[in-house]
Amino acid sequence: MNPVAGADQKLTVAQPYLIQQNWEAYTPEQHSVWAELVRRRMPQLLEHAAQEYLDGFHQIGLREDIIPNLADVNRRLKPRTGWNATPVSGFLPPDAFFEMLGARQFPTTTYIRSRESMEYTPEPDIFHDVFGHVPMHAHPVFADFLQHYGRVSASLMHDKEKLEKMGRLFWFTVEFGVIRQNGKIKLYGSGLISSHGEGTHVIEGRPEIRDFNLEQVLEQKFLVSEEQKVLYAVESFEQIFEAAQEAERRLA
Numbered sequence: 001m002n003p004v005a006g007a008d009q010k011l012t013v014a015q016p017y018l019i020q021q022n023w024e025a026y027t028p029e030q031h032s033v034w035a036e037l038v039r040r041r042m043p044q045l046l047e048h049a050a051q052e053y054l055d056g057f058h059q060i061g062l063r064e065d066i067i068p069n070l071a072d073v074n075r076r077l078k079p080r081t082g083w084n085a086t087p088v089s090g091f092l093p094p095d096a097f098f099e100m101l102g103a104r105q106f107p108t109t110t111y112i113r114s115r116e117s118m119e120y121t122p123e124p125d126i127f128h129d130v131f132g133h134v135p136m137h138a139h140p141v142f143a144d145f146l147q148h149y150g151r152v153s154a155s156l157m158h159d160k161e162k163l164e165k166m167g168r169l170f171w172f173t174v175e176f177g178v179i180r181q182n183g184k185i186k187l188y189g190s191g192l193i194s195s196h197g198e199g200t201h202v203i204e205g206r207p208e209i210r211d212f213n214l215e216q217v218l219e220q221k222f223l224v225s226e227e228q229k230v231l232y233a234v235e236s237f238e239q240i241f242e243a244a245q246e247a248e249r250r251l252a
């Protein structure tokens with residue numbers, strides 16, 4: 001696949017949600033919340049995150065001490081895989097979300113949580129979106145997978161049941177995905193990367209880890225508000241790209 005296919009595609013449905021990141025407006029307190037969040041996650045991630053996540057973190061120039069300027073992130077990310085971290089105003093409706101993924105634009109909130117809610121925010125924030133998600137977009141196979149996922153999902157907008165199945169594929173890969181590397185379970189899903197509680201839950205061996213199986217994933221219900229009981233481990237990122245293709249064959 002052409003790595004930059006769709007990168008400059010004009011957005012239509014998502015257009016009303018696009019904003020600018022006013023980076024200069026972040027306060028020292030907000031930068032220090034970012035720094036504290038990163039410093040709390042890093043020791044665990046250096047040992048337990050997928051190598052591709054850690055590589056991506058450096059490739060896109062994330063720093064421990066300041067909130068990322070998305071323009072700087074994109075200057076490094078876009079030449080690699082054609083992806084952009086694109087600032088948006090908050091939660092997107094599904095059609096706008098899938099349109100953006102199909103165009104290699106990851107909807108990224110710019111708000112950062114307050115010190116009072118370090119562990120959990122009901123709304124996604126820049127820590128979840130950029131620290132959690134965006135480093136994986138520097139990986140070419142993951143990058144292709146995520147765009148393909150968006151395109152397939154966009155084509156299923158008319159069918160609620162099929163869309164729900166695609167939502168499960170997203171949940172057990174992009175949000176709560178784990179991968180086996182050198183005989184160990186490593187984290188790559190943003191929900192695990194960005195949450196100390198969820199990451200620790202997995203490292204302590206509490207969820208049942210099954211081999212990734214698309215058929216099961218498409219049927220596997222989950223609860224957003226509880227720690228995960230079942231996760232699916234892939235052997236390689238090619239496996240999730242193939243899963244998105246297989247989902248397309250089955251559902252689209």
Ligand SMILES: [Fe+2]
Nearest residue numbers: 128175190191
């Ligand atoms: Fe997320």
